[in-house]
Amino acid sequence: MKIEYVNPFVEAAVTTFKSMCRVEPVRDGKLELREAGFINTYELIGVIGLTGGVKGAVLMTMDLNVGMKAVGAFLMDEIKEPNTDLMDGFGELLNIIAGAAAAKLEGLHVSLALPTVVIGQNQQMHAKQSNPWLLIPMKFPEWGKFNIEVSMEEV
Amino acid sequence: MKIEYVNPFVEAAVTTFKSMCRVEPVRDGKLELREAGFINTYELIGVIGLTGGVKGAVLMTMDLNVGMKAVGAFLMDEIKEPNTDLMDGFGELLNIIAGAAAAKLEGLHVSLALPTVVIGQNQQMHAKQSNPWLLIPMKFPEWGKFNIEVSMEEV
Numbered sequence: 001m002k003i004e005y006v007n008p009f010v011e012a013a014v015t016t017f018k019s020m021c022r023v024e025p026v027r028d029g030k031l032e033l034r035e036a037g038f039i040n041t042y043e044l045i046g047v048i049g050l051t052g053g054v055k056g057a058v059l060m061t062m063d064l065n066v067g068m069k070a071v072g073a074f075l076m077d078e079i080k081e082p083n084t085d086l087m088d089g090f091g092e093l094l095n096i097i098a099g100a101a102a103a104k105l106e107g108l109h110v111s112l113a114l115p116t117v118v119i120g121q122n123q124q125m126h127a128k129q130s131n132p133w134l135l136i137p138m139k140f141p142e143w144g145k146f147n148i149e150v151s152m153e154e155v
Numbered sequence: 156m157k158i159e160y161v162n163p164f165v166e167a168a169v170t171t172f173k174s175m176c177r178v179e180p181v182r183d184g185k186l187e188l189r190e191a192g193f194i195n196t197y198e199l200i201g202v203i204g205l206t207g208g209v210k211g212a213v214l215m216t217m218d219l220n221v222g223m224k225a226v227g228a229f230l231m232d233e234i235k236e237p238n239t240d241l242m243d244g245f246g247e248l249l250n251i252i253a254g255a256a257a258a259k260l261e262g263l264h265v266s267l268a269l270p271t272v273v274i275g276q277n278q279q280m281h282a283k284q285s286n287p288w289l290l291i292p293m294k295f296p297e298w299g300k301f302n303i304e305v306s307m308e309e310v
Contacts, residue, residue: 036239041273049204049212049268057204057269084191087281113204113268114286114306116212118196120278126242131269151269 005105006031009058009148010136012100016093017140021073025146028139034127039135041123042066042146044086046094049113050102056152058101059133060094062145064119069143082119091115097148108154127151160260161186164213164303165291167255171248172295176228180301183294189282194290196278197221197301199241201249204268205257211307213256214288215249217300219274224298237274246270252303263309282306 010027017025041059044067050056062070068079071089079086094115102110127133136148165182172180197216205211217225219241223234226244234241249270257265282288291303 038242045273047202047204047212047271049202049206051204051206051266051268055267055269057202057271059271082279084281084283087193088283091283111206111266112210113206114210114212114308116202116214116280116306118200118273118275118278118280120273120275123273123275123278124237125271125273126239128239128243128246151271153269 005150005152006134006136008101008104009097009150010138012097012104013138013148016097016100017070020093020096021070023070023073023140023142025138025140027136028145029137032135032137033132034135035132036127036129038124038126039133041125043119043121043123044090045118045123046090046115048094048098048115050098050110050152051113052110053108053154054110054152055155056150058094058098059147059149060090060097061147061149066140066144066146070140087117091117160305160307161289161291163256163259164252164305167252167259168293168303171252171255172225175248175251176225178225178228178295178297180293180295182291183300184292187290187292188287189290190287191282191284193279193281194288196280198274198276198278199245200273200278201245201270203249203253203270205253205265205307206268207265208263208309209265209307210310211305213249213253214302214304215252216302216304221295221299221301225295242272246272
């Protein structure tokens, strides 16, 4: 996992939320490299797999209330509780962000899998020393925090 | 999502658990095609993305106590609580199963992303009408139930 892979994901998230949700997220604190152990995550987790010149996965995680705001802005409709629109819209936003980041990593010829969205309580992920997760803490000034999390190995 | 994609995943799961864990899982009830709506899932969720001639994702989900038995058998070591071995071993088993299924789907030239493993409570996934999930209920006669869940679209 190279540090130069970070900016394409940050830029892709900023551009996507600006154009799709009319809101501008910002970096919120230091990058964290999770080399081993459990990682507590927000309630709403989107996962999309990457293949091509890398093998990896990208996650976008946020609390439900933040996700409902973001997806509501995307769909231009208020979301009051976790529903079909929330799950589909969240997966679609992640798909757009990962696609925009992949386009910036053009030398790597990244292909995207289908996004999967999970909600639950007290969720934890796990990082392996061999495939560390790079956590990029971000926030929407209006709504709250979220993370973009990337794990990639070159193949 | 074609129905003929089911058997490669079932066969891959059976072969993998037989050779890696010395246990023989069996199909446990009818396939379910989830075309829309929320799907309750077991506590332990492994996700791996697929690309190539398809775009998709494969999940393996089971309760923690079943996962601890299965991964313990894989590692030939008892697992008494959710730990690093459980998460890494579960991801690795899913990786082997998805790889074996991909090999059987050779015309589709499937590439695998990195597996991601999440644990939590009251977890739900969501199916879209455009990308339904096919749930394959299975069980280990000794330990209990689990699901293999596949969503793929041809590209």
